[in-house]
Amino acid sequence: MMGEKSVRRLAAAGAVLGLLLMLAGALLIKLSSLSALPDHALLRGVLAGRKVILILGAALTGASVYAGNIAVQGRRRLSGFFPYLLILPAMIFLVLFVLYPILNVIYMSFFKGSVLNPTKSFVGLKNYMALANKSAFIISVRNTFFYAVFFVSLVVLFALLMAVWLFDDRKLNKFAQTAIFTPHLIATVSCAFIWRWIMDFNDYGLLNTVLGIFGVAPVPWLESSKTAMWAIIIMNVWKNIGYYALILIAAMKSIPAEIYEAAILDNASRTKRFFRITLPMISPQLFVTLILLTIGSFNVFDSVNAMTQGGPGSSTEVIARFIYLFAFGNANSLGQGCAAAVFLMSIQLVLTAAYFRLLARRVHYQ
Amino acid sequence: MNAHTRRRIRRTIRRLPGDALKLAVVLCFVFPFYWMICTAFKPYSEAISVPVTFWPRTFSLEGIASILSARSVDVMQYLMNSVVITFGTIALQMVIMIPAAYAFARFEFFGKNICFALVLLALMIPGQITYITVYLTMADRNLLDTLWPQILPFGANAFGIFLLRQGFKQIPEEIIESAQLDSASQVQIVMQIMVPMCRSVLLTIMLFSFVSSWNNYFWPLVMTNSEKVRPLTMMLVRVLDSELGTRWNEIMAANLLIVLPVLGVYVFTSGRIIKAFTYNGIK
Numbered sequence: 001m002m003g004e005k006s007v008r009r010l011a012a013a014g015a016v017l018g019l020l021l022m023l024a025g026a027l028l029i030k031l032s033s034l035s036a037l038p039d040h041a042l043l044r045g046v047l048a049g050r051k052v053i054l055i056l057g058a059a060l061t062g063a064s065v066y067a068g069n070i071a072v073q074g075r076r077r078l079s080g081f082f083p084y085l086l087i088l089p090a091m092i093f094l095v096l097f098v099l100y101p102i103l104n105v106i107y108m109s110f111f112k113g114s115v116l117n118p119t120k121s122f123v124g125l126k127n128y129m130a131l132a133n134k135s136a137f138i139i140s141v142r143n144t145f146f147y148a149v150f151f152v153s154l155v156v157l158f159a160l161l162m163a164v165w166l167f168d169d170r171k172l173n174k175f176a177q178t179a180i181f182t183p184h185l186i187a188t189v190s191c192a193f194i195w196r197w198i199m200d201f202n203d204y205g206l207l208n209t210v211l212g213i214f215g216v217a218p219v220p221w222l223e224s225s226k227t228a229m230w231a232i233i234i235m236n237v238w239k240n241i242g243y244y245a246l247i248l249i250a251a252m253k254s255i256p257a258e259i260y261e262a263a264i265l266d267n268a269s270r271t272k273r274f275f276r277i278t279l280p281m282i283s284p285q286l287f288v289t290l291i292l293l294t295i296g297s298f299n300v301f302d303s304v305n306a307m308t309q310g311g312p313g314s315s316t317e318v319i320a321r322f323i324y325l326f327a328f329g330n331a332n333s334l335g336q337g338c339a340a341a342v343f344l345m346s347i348q349l350v351l352t353a354a355y356f357r358l359l360a361r362r363v364h365y366q
Numbered sequence: 367m368n369a370h371t372r373r374r375i376r377r378t379i380r381r382l383p384g385d386a387l388k389l390a391v392v393l394c395f396v397f398p399f400y401w402m403i404c405t406a407f408k409p410y411s412e413a414i415s416v417p418v419t420f421w422p423r424t425f426s427l428e429g430i431a432s433i434l435s436a437r438s439v440d441v442m443q444y445l446m447n448s449v450v451i452t453f454g455t456i457a458l459q460m461v462i463m464i465p466a467a468y469a470f471a472r473f474e475f476f477g478k479n480i481c482f483a484l485v486l487l488a489l490m491i492p493g494q495i496t497y498i499t500v501y502l503t504m505a506d507r508n509l510l511d512t513l514w515p516q517i518l519p520f521g522a523n524a525f526g527i528f529l530l531r532q533g534f535k536q537i538p539e540e541i542i543e544s545a546q547l548d549s550a551s552q553v554q555i556v557m558q559i560m561v562p563m564c565r566s567v568l569l570t571i572m573l574f575s576f577v578s579s580w581n582n583y584f585w586p587l588v589m590t591n592s593e594k595v596r597p598l599t600m601m602l603v604r605v606l607d608s609e610l611g612t613r614w615n616e617i618m619a620a621n622l623l624i625v626l627p628v629l630g631v632y633v634f635t636s637g638r639i640i641k642a643f644t645y646n647g648i649k
Binding site: 015068072100101176186189191247324337348 | 618
């Protein structure tokens with residue numbers, strides 16, 4: 001009789017193999033619908049067996065899960081296959097709307113095609129090569145990085161400041177916390193339109209009127225390619241400070257008071273307490289905040305689309321808008337849009353990995 | 367005046383500059399919304415008059431009336447669509463989330479970790495990556511330009527599954543075992559014991575879904591073309607493009623329709639909403 005552990009391991013290996021076979025079968029079925037395929041004896045043979053491969057994979061997965069489940073549940077609760085039934089709807093939705101779309105976007109990025117015929121012809125890496133030479137893409141990447149750098153650093157800076165400033169348990173602080181959080185709940189489009197109105201360049205524009213009181217000359221916020229991206233950054237920073245400040249306040253609340261009391265007994269100054277106690281103690285949350293903000297900043301779309309539509313000129317074009325315009329806009333540029341989407345996903349992955357490598361060891365876990 | 371009162375007064379005075387600055391900062395965050403409301407109740411001539419008035423000199427319903435009169439846009443249609451999409455999404459999410467969270471919280475089964483990893487993956491992957499394929503799938507099924515592509519892609523609420531699983535896990539084992547001794551069925555256990563005990567978590571998740579679904583802009587923009595199926599967030603551009611030029615009082619009146627429901631919910635549940643949004647399961 002085999003031990004429970006070895007059965008589980010065997011079943012896991014079988015399930016992985018089965019899933020891979022299913023994936024291969026599905027890919028072959030997709031490929032077989034392509035018109036221009038190289039005529040090769042081996043390829044023809046594999047293609048002929050595509051359904052067999054798919055069914056074999058499904059059978060192997062099913063059998064492995066069956067065996068594995070009996071091994072797992074052996075001596076514990078005998079719920080049989082009831083839990084699979086419970087998670088089935090969720091899994092179907094996640095596969096259909098998350099997992100499959102990711103894989104498919106990678107797949108489509110190797111083809112030239114349009115919305116009507118996404119995989120018209122296989123072009124290998126040509127879509128990626130084309131992107132590297134496309135000035136519209138380069139500009140959108142540069143703009144997105146510009147936006148991300150300033151958006152992330154300004155939000156982190158101001159959120160930290162606000163968190164320290166509004167930390168104490170006072171009525172005024174509670175009220176201020178509630179107030180600065182408000183923009184986070186409001187639709188980005190709504191905020192974008194409010195700020196468009198506030199930043200209006202005509203004499204009745206509110207922001208320029210207020211700045212005028214302080215003697216600042218009118219700024220052509222959304223009308224000039226020099227300031228348009230800053231206008232978008234200001235709007236988004238304004239919208240997000242409150243949320244991240246509250247996350248950091250929640251983190252600071254969990255720091256034991258004794259640590260501060262000990263530091264005060266040691267005559268540690270306020271700044272010293274902040275840098276030596278507060279900052280290290282909230283570093284896990286700060287770290288996660290930084291990752292979430294960075295990933296999010298590369299997806300910027302709503303605010304740009306509602307405030308400037310990428311203009312003036314192409315001064316506020318960003319990657320997400322490039323994908324949107326190329327995937328559905330031009331004829332036969334769907335593949336390039338997909339390649340840009342894969343590129344976007346890769347940037348986010350690489351940056352997350354970089355944060356982990358560079359910062360994770362500085363994060364202090366209690 | 368005793369020493370205590372004197373100390374308090376002195377403290378208040380010492381704090382005055384800081385508190386004034388705090389109020390000024392708060393004003394920066396709230397004033398844009400006041401400005402929206404204020405503009406919505408100005409006649410067009412006053413909205414674009416100089417000097418700027420910070421309170422409507424002539425209080426007017428011109429903007430709101432012209433939005434509601436459906437002269438250029440059919441507001442009621444947009445509003446209906448928003449309501450159907452939002453509540454449809456919440457309902458669908460509940461049906462999918464409750465059994466899944468129950469399974470993840472209470473059962474051991476082979477492949478549980480992989481399945482849960484898929485839930486976590488969904489938390490990380492942005493719509494900007496997935497929508498191209500979803501668009502093609504919907505096009506295949508002739509579902510583009512309907513309400514479906516604005517509801518179905520959000521069916522599996524990963525954050526909700528995650529949160530509700532934590533909630534279910536905290537329910538003591540004994541309660542469920544005693545129910546099983548009373549030969550309660552699984553459905554009864556979930557619906558009559560676990561769901562009522564996790565009321566507050568569920569309400570939190572619903573508020574969260576309400577806000578994100580109501581505010582959704584990207585998916586309707588990509589998946590739909592016609593006014594018949596578009597939600598309120600799509601209306602602003604239509605108002606902006608009116609042939610009479612940029613009527614800011616009308617745009618702000620339309621904006622009011624999007625903002626007020628969320629603001630209203632926030633006023634009554636600010637504590638819970640703040641808790642819901644700042645909970646991220648870190649640590």
